Amino acid sequence: AQSVAQPEDQVNVAEGNPLTVKCTYSVSGNPYLFWYVQYPNRGLQFLLKYITGDNLVKGSYGFEAEFNKSQTSFHLKKPSALVSDSALYFCAVTLAGGYQKVTFGIGTKLQVIP
Amino acid sequence: DTEVTQTPKHLVMGMTNKKSLKCEQHMGHRAMYWYKQKAKKPPELMFVYSYEKLSINESVPSRFSPECPNSSLLNLHLHALQPEDSALYLCASSHQAGAAYEQYFGPGTRLTVT
Numbered sequence: 001a002q003s004v005a006q007p008e009d010q011v012n013v014a015e016g017n018p019l020t021v022k023c024t025y026s027v028s029g030n031p032y033l034f035w036y037v038q039y040p041n042r043g044l045q046f047l048l049k050y051i052t053g054d055n056l057v058k059g060s061y062g063f064e065a066e067f068n069k070s071q072t073s074f075h076l077k078k079p080s081a082l083v084s085d086s087a088l089y090f091c092a093v094t095l096a097g098g099y100q101k102v103t104f105g106i107g108t109k110l111q112v113i114p
Numbered sequence: 115d116t117e118v119t120q121t122p123k124h125l126v127m128g129m130t131n132k133k134s135l136k137c138e139q140h141m142g143h144r145a146m147y148w149y150k151q152k153a154k155k156p157p158e159l160m161f162v163y164s165y166e167k168l169s170i171n172e173s174v175p176s177r178f179s180p181e182c183p184n185s186s187l188l189n190l191h192l193h194a195l196q197p198e199d200s201a202l203y204l205c206a207s208s209h210q211a212g213a214a215y216e217q218y219f220g221p222g223t224r225l226t227v228t
Contacts, residue, residue: 043219104156
């Protein structure tokens with residue numbers, strides 16, 4: 001079985017400040033990890049993924065995430081938040097070598113305050 | 115073209131109606147997916163098609179019937195739905211159905227069953 005935990009329902013950050021959205025995972029094997037963002041009344045948009053290699057992954061719109069195997073975490077970060085970053089963020093996991101059965105976390109609402 | 119399109123955007127149907135949702139992508143992707151998303155919840159996988167063949171059915175009730183006429187199109191036929199089936203239905207595609215591939219989502223169809 002695989003699971004994803006996003007411990008914060010909502011994260012508030014001031015515009016221009018760094019942001020972190022937390023994600024931990026559980027899989028019986030090596031994980032592939034993803035971050036997606038969802039704006040109101042829209043589908044999900046892919047931000048970045050970790051498959052293998054460098055633990056620091058850079059993605060779209062200035063976002064990055066760090067894979068930490070010992071802590072089973074994949075936190076999403078951005079050095080300077082924009083108001084337009086306000087959205088719902090989903091962390092997701094699949095099992096390496098497996099089929100495309102994605103397990104999503106419950107989502108974290110990011111609110112960037114002007 | 116990196117877009118997944120879905121029609122209609124909104125659909126209201128009675129419990130005795132038959133309707134269909136349509137999804138289209140022209141990215142050359144060989145895997146396509148249907149998800150159901152309730153408000154403030156993560157997407158739940160319903161079906162996966164790989165090379166136009168159904169590869170995963172997540173024990174979805176038979177009142178939902180998927181169809182993949184060709185590599186660019188995915189339909190979801192609806193019949194005798196229940197009010198609890200009201201949700202946002204998302205279509206997605208990926209290069210292939212392997213676990214390492216990110217998914218591209220359409221904007222969704224907002225379904226209301228009366």
